[in-house]
Amino acid sequence: MNVLNDLVLPALYSFIASIAFGIQFNIRFRHIIAAAVGGVISQVIFNAAELGGSSEALCYFFATCAISVYSEFLARRLHVPVNMYLVVAIIPLVPGKLIYQAMIALINGETQSFADQCTAAFAAAGAIAMGIFAISSIARVFRVVIRKKGI
Amino acid sequence: MTSKELLSVTSQIGMMLLENGAEIYRVEDSVVRIAEAYGYKQGERFEIFAIPPTIIITVQNEDGTPLTIQRNTKTRVNNLDRVDRLNNLSRFICSEKPNFATVNNYISQIKKRKTYPFYAVVISYAVIGATFALFFGGGWRESIAGGVIAAIICLIEKAVTKVRPSVFFMSLLCSLFTATAAVLCYYFGLTTEYDSIIIGAAMTLVPGVTITNCMRDFIAGDFIAGLYTLIEALLVATGMAVGAAFAISTLTKLLGI
Numbered sequence: 001m002n003v004l005n006d007l008v009l010p011a012l013y014s015f016i017a018s019i020a021f022g023i024q025f026n027i028r029f030r031h032i033i034a035a036a037v038g039g040v041i042s043q044v045i046f047n048a049a050e051l052g053g054s055s056e057a058l059c060y061f062f063a064t065c066a067i068s069v070y071s072e073f074l075a076r077r078l079h080v081p082v083n084m085y086l087v088v089a090i091i092p093l094v095p096g097k098l099i100y101q102a103m104i105a106l107i108n109g110e111t112q113s114f115a116d117q118c119t120a121a122f123a124a125a126g127a128i129a130m131g132i133f134a135i136s137s138i139a140r141v142f143r144v145v146i147r148k149k150g151i
Numbered sequence: 152m153t154s155k156e157l158l159s160v161t162s163q164i165g166m167m168l169l170e171n172g173a174e175i176y177r178v179e180d181s182v183v184r185i186a187e188a189y190g191y192k193q194g195e196r197f198e199i200f201a202i203p204p205t206i207i208i209t210v211q212n213e214d215g216t217p218l219t220i221q222r223n224t225k226t227r228v229n230n231l232d233r234v235d236r237l238n239n240l241s242r243f244i245c246s247e248k249p250n251f252a253t254v255n256n257y258i259s260q261i262k263k264r265k266t267y268p269f270y271a272v273v274i275s276y277a278v279i280g281a282t283f284a285l286f287f288g289g290g291w292r293e294s295i296a297g298g299v300i301a302a303i304i305c306l307i308e309k310a311v312t313k314v315r316p317s318v319f320f321m322s323l324l325c326s327l328f329t330a331t332a333a334v335l336c337y338y339f340g341l342t343t344e345y346d347s348i349i350i351g352a353a354m355t356l357v358p359g360v361t362i363t364n365c366m367r368d369f370i371a372g373d374f375i376a377g378l379y380t381l382i383e384a385l386l387v388a389t390g391m392a393v394g395a396a397f398a399i400s401t402l403t404k405l406l407g408i
Contacts, residue, residue: 013286016278017354023275025172025360026230026266081177081238083363084231091359096350097287103392104346107400132366140370 007047014039014092021088031084034074038089042067046093057123063093064131072139082139086132095124152189154196154210154218156251161185162220163258165199165206168237171230174364175201176371181241182208188245203227203379229360236261269309276305276355284351292342297351300332304355318383319390322356326394329353334402349395358387 018039022032046063054062071085102117152160161182168178178201183193191197196211209219240257243249249257267275280301281294289297304325311321333348342348361384368377402408 013282017282020275020278023267023271026232028232080235087359087363094357096354100350103396107396129366133370136370
């Protein structure tokens with residue numbers, strides 16, 4: 001295992017790209033840094049889960065859960081919309097490579113490979129959606145409970 | 152605050168939230184809370200309906216006659232700073248209950264807030280293209296190519312937005328350009344492969360806000376809005392795939408790669 005190539009560099013790239021996405025979405029600078037840390041967390045958790053032997057979809061699920069928890073927690077503490085952190089942190093997880101390979105297989109007429117890549121891409125997208133679903137639903141319940149109690 | 156003033160304030164705030172990339176739950180929740188702060192309870196004297204392209208608000212006048220306002224969103228951009236500011240404003244309104252003039256003053260202040268200058272946005276596109284080309288396994292040559300192509304994508308988006316294209320056409324055009332430029336870079340020997348350039352530069356086109364809003368709309372039970380944003384995201388993705396597939400298959404045949 002190569003620590004630099006497998007763990008450090010993806011996290012670094014994710015950090016830099018997240019900062020750039022923050023500018024694209026017009027987020028103020030101090031929030032950009034916090035959001036970019038979310039991008040790093042997603043990559044670290046993803047790679048850690050992969051090293052731990054999880055399947056690819058499960059890696060996506062864990063990574064999304066981690067950044068969802070991070071975003072929900074930070075958003076409540078700093079009184080900002082959750083989206084501001086979640087949107088930026090989720091982008092490095094988008095399975096661009098899988099979708100691209102599926103498309104290449106399709107135009108080369110490799111039906112079997114296309115089906116495989118498509119399944120993997122859909123599994124990844126579904127896992128990301130489920131991650132957000134799970135954490136956001138729990139956060140919603142918490143929010144309602146907190147409001148009812150008037151804390 | 153009179154019911155007409157309330158209608159004006161809530162519709163402005165709701166519209167701005169919708170146009171700048173807030174999810175439906177946030178739009179409805181902010182507007183309802185503002186109305187309740189001034190004593191207009193939802194379900195009794197106040198109703199709101201919002202989907203991504205439209206917002207409808209009804210307030211019952213002091214003598215019981217209903218007043219309704221409907222507004223359609225014209226442009227939709229991703230300006231999360233503005234969403235954050237409006238969020239703060241609605242929290243402030245709920246706690247302080249300021250008068251109409253004060254609220255209007257705050258709203259126009261938020262409208263005037265500066266966004267990042269255009270050159271910074273171009274640079275951010277370039278950085279995204281360059282880092283994601285590295286991220287997806289390219290070398291430094293691919294990274295530079297990805298950065299340059301992504302910067303040009305930003306210029307194309309800026310130029311094409313003026314003619315109000317559909318989301319599908321926009322992503323089709325950008326991804327067509329990305330794939331063409333990347334394959335040509337490879338053909339002229341500037342880079343050793345074109346896969347990582349295309350994936351890297353195309354990451355700038357990923358509709359991140361749309362995807363996240365879609366899922367959060369579904370969780371909040373706003374299924375119409377969720378479907379709307381889901382279809383939008385799928386159209387963008389289809390446009391990207393079709394554009395890149397067309398460019399790659401044609402060029403590799405033509406140039407004999």
